[in-house]
Amino acid sequence: MRRLLLFALLALGAAACEKTPAAPPVVDGQLEPVGNPHGDMSTPPLPDPEMQDGRVGRSPRRLTVNQLARSIEVAVGRPWTSLEGGLATTLGRADFALVNQESTEPNLVFAKFLEDGAREVCMAQAAAEKALAAPEARVLSRTIPGPLGDLRKLSDAQVREMLVYLSIRFWGSPLQGDELTRWAGFFTKAATRAEAITNGRDQALAAVCIALMTDSRFLTY
Template sequence: MRRLLLTALLALATGCTQGSVDVPAKPVPLDAQLDPVPNPHGNTDQIDPLPDPEAQGGSVGRAPRRLTVAQLKESIKIAVGMEWDELESRAASLGRADYALITTENTEPNLVFARFLDDGARKVCIAQAQKDIAQADVTLRTLGRTLPTPMSDLTKLTDAQVNETLVYLSTRFWGAPLSGDELTRYSTFFRKAAARAETLKKRDQALAVVCIAMLTDSRFITY
């Protein structure tokens, strides 16, 4: 009887030992070591490549979005240095929702928006350019901060001074400086505007037209 009981215990012990061998032992965790997490994307060798930027209008990702009315109001104030006082009266035409009949703000870059923005750009840019021309303290200027004091004949500015002004303004309005051929085109545009403004005895208009061009550019009204 004892021999049968001993034989059964040995067989049971052997079976338990064999079962435990089949289960791999877990490695001893190290300090600050996290348990491995499986890749939720599966096989990483089959990741779809990003779309070609040339086929996506030069960008990859979501399409550009137009500023809302609230964003436009603050952006004009920061970039130009003054508010567009007629913006609130035209907010509905610019796309602001009234939450009575319209509950979603329209952020499509349509012709109505472009027309009203053009009117607003002319008003704020001309007003701020006039203030800058008359301001002797460069730290209080917005558009003409890089120009010499006093601001006399702008047609006599050097190429370096013109480029410095345009790079400053483009960075202020768009968050990116002009460069290359576009900087050259803007420089030519500024010199023509300065010559015309000097003929009319209205030097502020040289700054105003550059301000209007940058304020109505798609790089200002989209993000």
């Protein structure tokens, strides 16, 4: 009886050895494998946007004053000259006397002064482009062929081409879909009103420039 029981235990042990492969021999200088404490990460869990105010990842950050100055110059084609000086400190630039950390809070003061700055640079650039016949010399109206004429006569395709170009220039991403349609309607209304103003044809371009520059997509990253 004991001999039969011993044979049974040996048989069970052999079956267990067949199911469980032997671990590879340890090699000198090689670390032994360590199990992942997080378990199987082949399909990592995604964060729940509802638990993060609709966002996944970090919150957007506002441009610093130096980043804003450079972005305006590149996007619009001219600098915001009033920014340098006391206004830069008001908008958050550190003076390293009283303030030693750059502020990037999107507050109402920043929004108010930025709107003033947008009007300054956009209207100046739009007015300057009236005298530029070559499209490659212009920024806001680069996609419009020939000298600037009655902007109401632009086709819908030309309006959309201009808006896509400008949105990429200002935001790094194109307007599209229903949003592009709304912006096209906005430009058409602005062009109609601008044509009624004496020598105010350029103000339709300025209005689009101001809207692009004061959009959150221009101010945050």
